[in-house]
Amino acid sequence: MTAETFEFQVEARQLLQMMVHSVYSNKDVFLRELVSNASDALDKLRIEALRDDSLGADVSDLHIDIEADKDARTLIVRDNGIGMSRDEVVGLIGTIAKSGTAEFLQKLREAQKDGTPDGAAATEGLIGQFGVGFYSAFMVADEVTLLTRRAGEATGTRWTSTGEGTYSIETVDDAPQGTSVTLHLKPADDEDRLFDYTSPWKIKEIIKRYSDFITWPIRLITAGTGADGGEGEEGEKGEKGDGKPEPETVNSRQALWARPRSEVSDEEYHELYKHISHDWTDPLETIRIHAEGTFEYQALLFLPARPPQDLFTQGGRRGLQLYVKRVLIMEECEELVPPYLRFVKGVVDAQDLSLNISREILQQDRHIQLMRRRLSKKVLSTVKEMRTKQPEKYTAFWREFGAVLKEGLLNDFDNRDAILAACSFATTHDAEKTATLAEYVERMKEGQEHIYYLNGPSRAAVENSPHMEAFRDKGLEVLVLTDPVDEVWVDTVPDFQGRKLLSIAKGEAELGTEEEKEQAKAEREQQREEYAGLLTWLGERLGDEVKEVRLSARLTSSPACVVSDTDDMTPALRNMLRSMGQEVPESKRILELNPGHPLIAGLRKAHAADAADLRLPGMAEIVHGLALLAEGDSPADPARFTRLLAEHLERTL
Ligand SMILES: Nc1ncnc2c1ncn2[C@@H]1O[C@H](COP(=O)(O)OP(=O)(O)OP(=O)(O)O)[C@@H](O)[C@H]1O
Numbered sequence: 001m002t003a004e005t006f007e008f009q010v011e012a013r014q015l016l017q018m019m020v021h022s023v024y025s026n027k028d029v030f031l032r033e034l035v036s037n038a039s040d041a042l043d044k045l046r047i048e049a050l051r052d053d054s055l056g057a058d059v060s061d062l063h064i065d066i067e068a069d070k071d072a073r074t075l076i077v078r079d080n081g082i083g084m085s086r087d088e089v090v091g092l093i094g095t096i097a098k099s100g101t102a103e104f105l106q107k108l109r110e111a112q113k114d115g116t117p118d119g120a121a122a123t124e125g126l127i128g129q130f131g132v133g134f135y136s137a138f139m140v141a142d143e144v145t146l147l148t149r150r151a152g153e154a155t156g157t158r159w160t161s162t163g164e165g166t167y168s169i170e171t172v173d174d175a176p177q178g179t180s181v182t183l184h185l186k187p188a189d190d191e192d193r194l195f196d197y198t199s200p201w202k203i204k205e206i207i208k209r210y211s212d213f214i215t216w217p218i219r220l221i222t223a224g225t226g227a228d229g230g231e232g233e234e235g236e237k238g239e240k241g242d243g244k245p246e247p248e249t250v251n252s253r254q255a256l257w258a259r260p261r262s263e264v265s266d267e268e269y270h271e272l273y274k275h276i277s278h279d280w281t282d283p284l285e286t287i288r289i290h291a292e293g294t295f296e297y298q299a300l301l302f303l304p305a306r307p308p309q310d311l312f313t314q315g316g317r318r319g320l321q322l323y324v325k326r327v328l329i330m331e332e333c334e335e336l337v338p339p340y341l342r343f344v345k346g347v348v349d350a351q352d353l354s355l356n357i358s359r360e361i362l363q364q365d366r367h368i369q370l371m372r373r374r375l376s377k378k379v380l381s382t383v384k385e386m387r388t389k390q391p392e393k394y395t396a397f398w399r400e401f402g403a404v405l406k407e408g409l410l411n412d413f414d415n416r417d418a419i420l421a422a423c424s425f426a427t428t429h430d431a432e433k434t435a436t437l438a439e440y441v442e443r444m445k446e447g448q449e450h451i452y453y454l455n456g457p458s459r460a461a462v463e464n465s466p467h468m469e470a471f472r473d474k475g476l477e478v479l480v481l482t483d484p485v486d487e488v489w490v491d492t493v494p495d496f497q498g499r500k501l502l503s504i505a506k507g508e509a510e511l512g513t514e515e516e517k518e519q520a521k522a523e524r525e526q527q528r529e530e531y532a533g534l535l536t537w538l539g540e541r542l543g544d545e546v547k548e549v550r551l552s553a554r555l556t557s558s559p560a561c562v563v564s565d566t567d568d569m570t571p572a573l574r575n576m577l578r579s580m581g582q583e584v585p586e587s588k589r590i591l592e593l594n595p596g597h598p599l600i601a602g603l604r605k606a607h608a609a610d611a612a613d614l615r616l617p618g619m620a621e622i623v624h625g626l627a628l629l630a631e632g633d634s635p636a637d638p639a640r641f642t643r644l645l646a647e648h649l650e651r652t653l
Contacts (some may be wrong), residue, residue: 003158003170009095012135013165014105019138020163024123027194029280030136031066031203032210034077034181036275037134038064039214041081041179043328045151048082050329050356057151057177063217065247066207068198070224073185075141075197079216080178083150086157086171093134093146093159094167100309133278134181138163140197141183147172148179198224204250210271213256215326219247255326257298257349261288273302276321277345281305284397287346287382291374295367299375301346303382307400311343318342320375323349324357335362336372340408340419341379343401348375376415383422387436398424398434402483409489420496426459426480428472435479437496443477447514450502453479455487455572457632466558466630467505473556474511478504487573505631507566509554520553527551527595534607535593541620542591545636552592559597560627562589571633591624599623618644 008016042062049059058080067076084092111122137144142162149156156175161167188196195202200222207218222245256264256272266286273283283302291297301320310316319334319342326349337344348371362368383405387394408419424434429443440451452471456462462480471478481490490501510517528535531551538549547565555561564570568587569577577584593600603623606613622644625635635641 003168005166005168006094007166011096011101011105012094015096015132015135016138016163019132019135024139025193027139028206030140031206033133033136035064035211035214035218038077038079038081039216041079042216044082047329055152063219065219065221066203067221068200068203070198072224073198075183075185076180078180083178084148085150085153089148089157089159089169137181137183140185140194142186143184145182146179147175149175149177151177207250212251213268213272214251215253215255217249217253218251220250221245221247257300257347273345276347277304279304284393285382285386287378289378295352297348297350297371299346299348301344301375301379303397304343304345307343321347323347324353324355325351327355329355335368336375338376338408338412340405341376343404344379377418380415380418380422403485406485406489410492427477428480429477440477441497441499445476448476450500451496452476452502452504453481453490454504455481455570458482461632466555466561469556469558470509470511470554471504476511484576487570487576505570506564524551531595531604534604537607537611538620541617542624545588546591547588549591551595555594558594558630559599560591560593560623561630562591562627564589591627618648622648
């Protein structure tokens with residue numbers, strides 16, 4: 001059959017360009033990527049064979065072969081796994097389906113334009129975050145041929161490219177099942193860290209470092225002159241009777257979680273993490289769990305250092321790998337971690353589950369639920385501990401994943417206390433450091449009963465809000481909540497250690513010691529009498545927009561502010577629910593006036609002197625508009641507001 005030639009999709013071409021011209025200094029990782037793909041393909045075949053008897057694939061001798069030929073300068077990585085159909089080859093290899101590719105390339109270009117060593121480091125860091133998988137073969141090869149046949153299909157596909165814009169594809173009749181990737185290696189150039197990848201010694205070193213834990217046999221076959229099986233290891237390999245070299249298994253094949261902790265290095269854990277997460281960056285933290293008793297299992301969990309691209313996209317990769325007695329039965333078992341811990345990656349290996357357990361049964365399985373609970377608790381306690389023992393790590397973690405973890409407060413009521421203990425919040429106490437609720441409570445002032453917070457779109461918006469004035473004056477600490485999820489969870493956590501969580505933009509503010517409160521109350525009583533006429537008149541005048549007009553105890557410098565009633569939703573929450581398509585009833589807000597402000601005092605005087613003063617209705621609207629503007633909202637009719645304000649300003653000239 002003749003080969004057809006295709007062009008790479010734009011993003012793929014750009015990525016390839018960078019691989020060909022090698023932007024990544026550690027080129028050894030190409031082999032890790034190919035072996036990782038081969039191992040995944042073997043896992044997939046076994047899982048599919050477990051589910052589907054009719055597949056007709058032989059799964060009795062699954063393995064990965066690495067064949068190096070020094071004379072031909074080729075390296076072949078071959079697996080007898082699931083393979084790919086022609087469409088899959090075109091879809092998976094010719095295009096890049098990953099979300100965020102365009103954005104990634106843009107950043108990469110910017111980093112490269114730089115041309116400095118810093119720029120180069122940034123480039124490498126970016127590739128580390130993104131991962132380029134199969135394409136990394138082009139760092140070491142000037143031509144790559146992939147021959148593959150999907151299990152259950154009759155014909156195979158050959159894909160060839162030099163990485164320069166096009167690839168060719170042809171259908172072949174006699175391809176073995178699985179995939180082989182043949183690299184025509186570039187000449188070795190040690191200075192460029194482009195080593196001789198046909199050297200058995202080099203290959204073994206790479207496998208040992210990056211892929212030792214792969215449980216499938218990785219077998220090395222060397223050919224060509226000078227292929228000696230590695231330094232000082234000649235005795236281990238021989239030749240078969242037919243003159244073909246005997247393959248040598250080069251990985252120890254031990255599952256990391258089954259080995260004693262003291263014998264596994266951090267680097268080995270990190271390589272396992274990279275294999276299962278497809279992340280190129282080391283994880284932030286590794287968590288080991290060994291559960292004994294009636295239901296035995298082991299787990300290795302990882303907290304990533306960076307969020308995956310699909311953390312907030314629906315249908316993103318979620319869940320843990322589920323093994324039963326060392327056999328991988330599910331790649332992304334979502335039932336093992338709750339959605340708010342969806343960034344956790346890892347492996348769970350259980351002793352007593354059925355090998356062909358279905359998704360439906362998993363969802364109800366008591367053991368799965370028990371594991372999920374235990375794993376969640378362990379992750380939460382690890383995060384909590386990280387905060388005290390490794391504050392920098394915690395800060396990095398919290399910056400990336402705090403907003404996700406807080407989602408747990410909305411639905412995991414069993415673990416609410418554990419989640420809260422892992423949470424920390426920005427606060428007015430210290431602009432640099434977050435605080436836990438426990439720390440907040442410890443610092444509470446004498447006479448302070450509640451935990452105060454204010455939601456807002458940014459720290460600056462919260463700090464400059466008029467609601468903050470009296471709290472700042474009295475030195476009361478306020479939590480600064482700026483994540484969208486903060487609008488919601490605060491309503492599901494009514495108290496902490498018996499202290500109510502109170503929004504300072506809601507209800508009446510009563511601050512200070514008992515004595516101060518008494519005094520303030522008496523003062524307000526008197527003012528209320530003075531202001532009764534104005535408040536009633538304003539209440540009627542603005543009745544369409546506000547539910548009440550009252551005097552404020554929270555303002556010291558602004559003339560007015562709007563607040564929500566204790567049980568009403570904040571406007572931000574209402575908007576959020578609406579944008580999610582929920583119907584939310586309109587609720588009017590409360591206008592609070594600062595009797596200590598000259599504008600309000602003047603308004604009272606003017607109203608007392610002549611309630612029919614023609615300037616008053618306009619002033620009422622202006623005061624209300626100013627209150628809305630102060631919290632970042634806008635008057636219902638901005639044009640009218642501006643006109644009224646301009647008219648009043650005119651008179652002052
Ligand atoms: N040996 C193989 N056998 C079967 N399918 C493969 C093989 N190698 C690659 N693939 C398919 O091609 C896809 C793309 O591979 P590629 O290595 O580019 O990315 P990836 O493994 O998904 O992610 P990453 O970039 O993080 O490595 C894989 O997800 C897999 O479906």
